[in-house]
């Protein structure tokens with residue numbers, strides 16, 4: 688596993704993935720759809736270029752839905768335990784969004800950006816200094832320059 692930046696797996700362990708380089712960005716989404724989808728308070732959204740993501744065992748079952756803005760949204764789950772391993776969004780072509788909770792090691796995660804805080808759970812306190820957005824942000828204003836350059840090269 689040393690060649691990978693990180694690996695992730697579903698609850699039953701049958702379906703596994705790897706990410707080869709440091710992700711472009713990580714944020715937390717507090718929208719009500721993500722709360723439903725993850726069955727908890729927010730979705731840890733990790734964004735990686737498609738070519739830096741690979742399945743290392745098993746195959747996902749792919750379910751597609753349409754978001755409020757009309758974009759096609761893909762949910763990719765283990766066919767056995769139905770854990771969502773990653774998502775795709777037609778508005779972010781070439782990007783895979785592994786679900787942070789499925790990482791085998793989450794110790795490196797340090798998300799500092801929160802989106803859709805308008806529907807954040809009221810009992811959840813955001814750390815001082817974190818950036819919060821009512822809804823989504825403009826990538827050019829929030830992502831580091833290096834990530835924007837990698838995104839432009841996709």
Ligand SMILES: [Zn+2]
Nearest residue numbers: 697699765768
């Ligand atoms: Zn599974």
Ligand SMILES: [Zn+2]
Nearest residue numbers: 716717718721
């Ligand atoms: Zn969301």
